[in-house]
Amino acid sequence: MAKKNTKSPDEMSFLDHLEELRWHLIRSVFAVLIIGFVAFLMKRFMFDTIILGPSQMSFPTYRFFCDVATYFGSDSAFCAEKLPFTLQSRQMAAQFSMHIWTSIWAGFILGFPYILYELWKFISPGLHPNEKKHSKGFILIASSLFFIGVLFGYYVVAPLSINFLGTYQVSEMILNEFDIDDFIGNVRTAVLACGIIFELPIIIFFLTKVGLVTPEIMKKYRKIALVIVLIISAVITPPDVTSQIIVAVPVLILYQVSIYISKMVLKREARREQKEKQKGLKKM
Incomplete structure (x- = not known):
């Protein structure tokens, strides 16, 4: 059983922090x-309905794009x-191994809010009271962004990739027979x-808090970011322009x-520093 640490973050040694982190990780893994x-x-349900869903033409994404194509009168x-x-x-042993690992990945995705909760419990004692106040919705916002990204990947990216790669043939003499693991x-x-990509606002929030990122830097390197985004889009989507744009x-x-x-x-940080300066002047 983990011992409850009554020390403040400033009094805890490096080993104390590691011990605290270890128990947060253990609870997350459980x-x-x-x-x-x-x-x-x-x-x-997990395989027939969820995972193998994009392999069926009855999948909602395929029906939607089919309706759009039909509306414009194209095949x-x-x-x-x-x-x-x-x-x-x-x-x-492939199907049994696949069943186990897929279940673990499902556990990670569905348990993501709790993992964030354990992460928040670990880092929150070291935050300023004002920082805690302004970060109350961290778990809800971060979890929402993650699940929106997961749904986007499942209903948009995955079916587009499967449809493109599954119908692509260099010759009619070659059959597409894919391994289930692939x-x-x-x-x-x-x-x-x-x-993970949809967590970008949360990542930028914390990078700004520690002073590694500013709006000026992000604006300055916007073109480079655009190139990186297109590269990432090309990696996780089939090599057609439409999918990459989507x-x-x-x-x-x-x-x-x-x-x-x-x-x-940065505005909040500036206001907080100004208030602290005013409090300091009043005490003098």
Whole structure:
């Protein structure tokens, strides 16, 4: 059982901080394993409905793009009856191993708010009272951004990638027969990458707090950021311009929002410093 540390953050040694961090990590891992175990028991729903959903043409994203194409009177691969590929497992233990690891990843994604809660409990004792006050919504905002990114990755990036790569053929003589691990890896990469990318405003918030980022720096390197965003979009999406633009647009919006957040952080810091100076002058 972990001992409750009654020392203030200033009195704690480096080893005390490591011990505190260790217990936060242990609790986070237990939470992931418990949620993962529940996901493990829900095998049919997790695989047939969630993970393998983008492999079916009844998936909402395909229906949406098909309706758009039909509205404009054009043919589209999204209107096909079936995706021209099959999924297979070529190793005896592959499906069991895949089941375990997929459940653990599901535990991480669903348990993300609790992981943030443990992270917040670790760093909050070292924050200024005003910083704690202005950061009350940290867990809610960070979790919301992460889940929005996960949904964006699942409903936009993953199906676009699967549809493009699953229908791409250099010759009709070559059949698309994908290994299930490869398929799940693509879905997982799209979901987690988007979830992390959507945390950009939170990352900028803390980088601004520690003085590593300013709005001026972000504006100055906006063009470089645009290139980086396009590179990231090219990595997590199929190599077609439309998919890359669909991914790049929300990320660029997040970048602009992050500039605004950085400005707000600096304004609050300036007001706090001014109030402290006024208090100091009154005491003199």
